[in-house]
Each structure stands twice: as C-alpha cells, then as structure tokens.
Amino acid sequence: MTQPFSIAIHGGAGTIERSLMTPELELAYRKALAESVLAGYRVLEQGGSAVDATVAAVTVMEDSPLFNAGKGSVLTYEEAVEMDACVMEGNALNAGAVTLIRHIKNPIQLARDVMQKSPHAMLAGEGAERFAFKECGYTYTEQDYFFTDRRYKELKAMKKSGGVALSEARYPDEKKHGTVGAVALDKHGNLAAATSTGGLTNKRWGRVGDTPIIGGGTFARNGNVAVSATGMGELLMRCAVAGDIAGRMQYGHDSIEQACRDVIHGDFLNLGGEGGVIAIDANGQVNFELNCPGMYRATVNENGEALVAIFADEAFRVENGN
Numbered sequence: 429m430t431q432p433f434s435i436a437i438h439g440g441a442g443t444i445e446r447s448l449m450t451p452e453l454e455l456a457y458r459k460a461l462a463e464s465v466l467a468g469y470r471v472l473e474q475g476g477s478a479v480d481a482t483v484a485a486v487t488v489m490e491d492s493p494l495f496n497a498g499k500g501s502v503l504t505y506e507e508a509v510e511m512d513a514c515v516m517e518g519n520a521l522n523a524g525a526v527t528l529i530r531h532i533k534n535p536i537q538l539a540r541d542v543m544q545k546s547p548h549a550m551l552a553g554e555g556a557e558r559f560a561f562k563e564c565g566y567t568y569t570e571q572d573y574f575f576t577d578r579r580y581k582e583l584k585a586m587k588k589s590g591g592v593a594l595s596e597a598r599y600p601d602e603k604k605h606g607t608v609g610a611v612a613l614d615k616h617g618n619l620a621a622a623t624s625t626g627g628l629t630n631k632r633w634g635r636v637g638d639t640p641i642i643g644g645g646t647f648a649r650n651g652n653v654a655v656s657a658t659g660m661g662e663l664l665m666r667c668a669v670a671g672d673i674a675g676r677m678q679y680g681h682d683s684i685e686q687a688c689r690d691v692i693h694g695d696f697l698n699l700g701g702e703g704g705v706i707a708i709d710a711n712g713q714v715n716f717e718l719n720c721p722g723m724y725r726a727t728v729n730e731n732g733e734a735l736v737a738i739f740a741d742e743a744f745r746v747e748n749g750n
C-alpha cells in the first residue's frame with residue numbers, strides 16, 4: 429500500500445488586493461510558489477523526510493527576492509536584515525530555531541542544523557552564527573546580499589509614518605512582505621513544519637517575532653498536526669496560535685478545519701491580529717485559514733501538479749513552476 433504524503437506552503441498573508449496586483453507580479457508569485465511547493469514535493473515523492481521537504485520548499489522562497497525571508501528580507505530601524513527561522517519535526521517533538529540572524533543565506537537550513545547538530549532548541553544572534561561558521565561550515569554572507577532597493581524604500585516610508593509594517597500589509601504599497609512556511613507529511617508518517625522570516629519593517633531593539641517560537645508560529649507533532657503561521661507576530665505569539673491549533677485537535681478532537689478556523693477567527697482576530705496558517709494533519713489533509721484578503725499559498729494535487737492561490741476567495745489553480 430502506498431503511504432499518503434502531502435505538502436503545503438505559504439508566502440505570507442495580509443492585505444493582498446486583486447485590484448492592485450499587476451498581471452506580471454501575480455504571475456511571478458504564482459511561479460515562485462509552484463517552484464517552492466514542487467521542490468518539497470519531490471523530496472517526499474522520493475521517500476525523503478518531511479523535515480527535508482519543508483526545508484527544501486522554504487529554501488526556494490528564501491532565495492527569491494519576492495518574499496520576506498532570506499534574500500528580500502525587510503529592513504530593521506537600523507537598516508539591517510535580522511532573520512528568524514524554525515523547523516519542527518513531529519516525530520520526537522524535535523525543534524530547532526534561530527533568531528536575529530544577519531549573515532546566513534538560508535536561516536531555515538541553520539534552524540535544521542540547530543535541531544540536528546546542537547543540544548539546544550534555539551540559538552540567537554552572534555552565538556547562532558558562531559555555531560553556523562565554527563561547527564557547521566557555513567559561509568559568511570554579507571548584509572549586502574539581502575538588501576534590495578524595494579526594502580530600503582519601504583523602510584524610509586515606514587520611518588516617516590513611525591510604524592512597523594505587518595506581513596503583506598496593504599499590498600502593493602511597498603509595505604507588503606511575505607514570511608514563508610511549509611508543512612508536510614512524509615511517506616513514513618512523520619509531520620514537519622518550517623517557517624522563515626525577515627520579520628517586520630522598521631522593527632527595533634532585537635525584536636523577535638512568532639516565527640522561531642515553538643508553538644507560536646511553528647509546531648509539529650506526529651499523529652496530530654503540523655502548522656506554520658504568518659501575520660502579526662506579536663499577536664500570533666501571544667495567542668500561541670500553532671500550539672493552540674494542535675491542542676484543540678489533540679485533546680478536543682477538533683477537525684483540522686475547525687481548529688484552524690476557531691483559532692484564526694478567535695482571540696487572534698479579536699485582539700486585532702491579521703494573518704493566517706497552513707496546516708496538515710496525520711492523514712495528510714491540508715488546510716489553509718486566513719482572516720485577511722490574501723495569503724500566498726500552494727499545495728500539490730494527486731497528479732503531482734502544483735495548485736496555487738493568492739486571494740482569500742480564490743479556488744486553487746494548477747500552475748507549473750517554470
């Protein structure tokens with residue numbers, strides 16, 4: 429009997445308005461999402477682990493300037509890039525997270541190394557980078573690599589208004605972002621979740637978002653669910669969104685749809701939170717939930733084709749990654 433396996437990804441959520449999206453940009457997003465989800469799918473198809481599949485999918489989006497993760501990360505008040513990432517494996521509740529990363533091209537890969545090669549679950553800033561260079565042989569990446577003109581303009585605008593920009597806030601007024609994430613079930617029955625972000629434009633004082641917080645923006649437990657969140661990190665973490673969804677399913681026996689809906693439209697929304705989650709259960713059922721006009725998202729159908737959607741009211745469409 430073939431074991432079920434599946435994958436879903438997101439590239440950020442927020443005010444993504446159809447009327448404001450150019451056809452060229454929309455196509456670029458759709459292709460990048462398809463490329464990412466198919467990269468993860470291929471790992472699963474070949475019998476690879478859910479962890480490696482989610483890391484492969486997230487790596488593609490970290491390497492794209494379209495998303496707020498890796499290259500294309502937003503800028504802090506001090507005009508630097510500071511990235512957060514987390515990987516969790518449902519098998520033994522293993523997790524690795526990194527935060528305040530400045531010189532690593534793919535923070536999601538470092539998060540996996542924290543999980544697999546260190547005795548710790550989370551490493552921050554200089555220490556995390558020391559671990560990367562000294563223990564894992566990473567190459568030092570200059571901040572210049574991450575800088576894009578677009579992010580610099582966003583920061584300037586944000587400094588004027590004195591705010592911090594949320595993920596995909598008011599698309600496309602140049603405050604939009606795109607934290608990225610993936611969830612997967614592999615052929616061995618293991619669930620995994622991975623999330624990576626540059627955080628919020630104009631963030632200050634070593635701000636850390638929900639992404640690297642285990643049970644905040646990322647969670648996975650075998651037999652239960654894997655979740656990756658995007659949106660206003662302060663509220664996602666205060667509401668322990670990923671852990672809450674898992675708990676409702678594990679102890680309250682909620683379906684994946686109900687758990688995601690109640691959490692994303694519950695305290696999180698009532699407190700002013702905007703965002704969404706992707707989730708996958710122990711049977712490989714995928715679920716997307718959002719409380720805002722759009723979330724870049726994708727999964728793969730039974731024919732191995734990428735299914736992509738952007739706007740909240742949109743049905744998934746087949747898209748190839750070329």
Ligand code: ASP
Pocket residue numbers: 440441496594595596605606607625626627628636637638639645657658659660661662664
């Ligand atoms: N959740 C991310 C953070 O607060 C932002 C996002 O999803 O775009 O760091």
